Amino acid sequence: MALVPTLYASTDAGAPALTGQVGSLVALLHAVLVTGYGSGGNAKAGAGWTRPYSDTNRAVFRNNPATGVGGYLRIDDGSTVVGSNARFAYWHAYETMTTVDTGTGQTPTPAQRTNGGILLKSKSLDSVARPWVILASETFFYLFVDVGNTATGWVNMATFPAFFGDLVTRRPGDNYHFLGLTPDVTAAYTGAATNYNGMLIGVAFSGTPGASGFLLRDYTQTTASKSCGVAALSDGYTAGVLGAGGSYPDPVSNGLMIERVAIFEGARQVRGFLPNCYASPQGLAFADLETRTDFQSVPAGTVILAKRLSQSAATPNASSNFHGLLLFDLTNEW
Secondary structure: OOOOOEEEEOOOOOOOOOOOOOOHHHHHHHHHHHHOEOOHHHOEOOOOOEEEEEEOOEEEEEOOOOOOOOOEEEEEOOOOOOOOOOOEEEEEEEOEEEEOOEEEOOEOOOOOOOOOEEEEOOOOOOOOOOOEEEEEOOOEEEEEEOOOOOOOOOOOOOOEEEEEEEOEEOOOOOOOOEEEEOOOOOOOOOOOOEEOOOOOOOOOOOOOOOOOEEEEEOOOOOOEEEEEEEEOOOOOOOOOOOOOOOOOOOOOOOOOOOEEEEEEOOOOOEEEEEEEEEEOOOHHHOOOOOEEOOOOOOOOOOOEEEEEEEOEEOOOOOOHHHEEEEEEEOOOOO
């Protein structure tokens, strides 16, 4: 357990499979966040979350309340929820919970998302194992899934992103900076090749945030279920996903230009930043899962992991504006 993220992947020995079947996402998150998987020298410990409540194809996960908010994340990975078809699961976050189905301070609310936020799993309803990558600590995790990519250069690459957990908050005494960040979509996913707007496509800090993210409460700590969006300069608010292009090294500095990814809930109201995560205008200069220790723009000795992403599911018809890259700090606690 640590605040520095661990890399988990479907290619690990003993890793659970993610498929287009009910329950597979709950089982995956339980293994990564709670129990760990593998054996002997290939064993990976869980990230440090708990699973206080569960039932058939449904589970509640909680991040560490000592080092984090202690927010509750409910995943419904069943086939009985309206609109669910095992290609995706629904999620809600809660301030408190007493059973797998009962809690207070729900986000998103039914008015914001009828059935909850959507987490994609697979474009097909079958047992085909889909590649996945998770970067997780005891307070947060990033999830990337290949729901069935077919575009050249993206096949079998886990790219469709989501985030859950605590921000690096800017507000002293903040008790409600637990965030869920998934596609800005309300309709069921049918497996079609579709571009999703709003998740890691940033807008100007002076603009109006979208509704791809939901915090437990706003920065005043009084308004529940606060919608929020992403703000960054890294090719984001020019109609492209963060890290959508560029080359390395930067011709100006002969190095790497990076920035933290901000989460804001109103014009110029930056609540905080995604933990251990950078964006860069030079994003696609790096290969998926490439690690570097030579970037001068981070503390000496820092291991940086490059992770390619796509807001297209799956990718055959996707504009290049929907392909990008994030950089993750695997060394330092934020």
